[in-house]
Amino acid sequence: MSQSVQNTTSSSAVAEESEKLSILQRFKRTYKRHGKILVGVHIVTSLVWYGSFYLTLSSGFDLPGFLESVDWSERVVKPFGNIGIEVSLEKIEKFVNVMKTSGSYAGAYLMYKIATPARYTVTLGGTNLVIRYLRKSGVMPAVKDVDRLGHLMKESRSEFETRMKKRMALERGR
Numbered sequence: 001m002s003q004s005v006q007n008t009t010s011s012s013a014v015a016e017e018s019e020k021l022s023i024l025q026r027f028k029r030t031y032k033r034h035g036k037i038l039v040g041v042h043i044v045t046s047l048v049w050y051g052s053f054y055l056t057l058s059s060g061f062d063l064p065g066f067l068e069s070v071d072w073s074e075r076v077v078k079p080f081g082n083i084g085i086e087v088s089l090e091k092i093e094k095f096v097n098v099m100k101t102s103g104s105y106a107g108a109y110l111m112y113k114i115a116t117p118a119r120y121t122v123t124l125g126g127t128n129l130v131i132r133y134l135r136k137s138g139v140m141p142a143v144k145d146v147d148r149l150g151h152l153m154k155e156s157r158s159e160f161e162t163r164m165k166k167r168m169a170l171e172r173g174r
Contacts, residue, residue: 045123
C-alpha cells in the first residue's frame with residue numbers, strides 16, 4: 001500500500017471517529033491525551049469569553065432589548081416545542097427580567113454558560129493549534145510512528161493476515 005493511500009485511510013478513520021463523538025466527548029478525549037495544554041488553553045479562552053461578555057454588557061449593550069428585538073422568545077420556544085420540550089413564555093420573560101435587573105457580572109456569567117458549546121469547540125481548536133506549534137518548535141515531541149493510527153491499522157492487518165494464514169494451513173492439513 002502506498003504512503004498516500006495510508007495517509008488518506010488513517011486521516012479518514014480519524015475524521016470518522018471524531019464525527020461520531022460529541023463535543024464533550026472530544027473534550028474529554030483531548031483532556032486525557034493533552035491535559036496540561038488543554039487546561040491552559042481552556043483557562044485563557046474562558047477568560048477571554050467571560051471578559052468579552054462582561055465588557056459588552058458593562059459598555060451599555062442592552063441584551064434584554066436585543067433579545068426582544070429579534071423576537072428571541074419565539075425563536076427559542078418553537079424548536080423546543082417541535083421536539084416535545086415545553087418552554088413557557090413566562091420563563092423566558094422571567095429570564096429577560098433577571099437580565100434587566102442583574103449586574104454585568106451576572107449577565108456575563110449567564111451568557112458565558114449559554115455559550116458553553118462554542119467555548120468547548122474553540123478550546124479544542126485552540127488546543128490543536130498550540131500542540132502543532134509546540135511540535136513544530138521542538139518543545140513537544142512529535143507523535144511516534146508506532147502511535148499513529150495508520151501504523152496501528154497496518155499492524156492489525158498484518159496480524160490478521162498471519163492468523164488467517166495459520167487457520168488456512170490448519171484447514172488444509174485436516
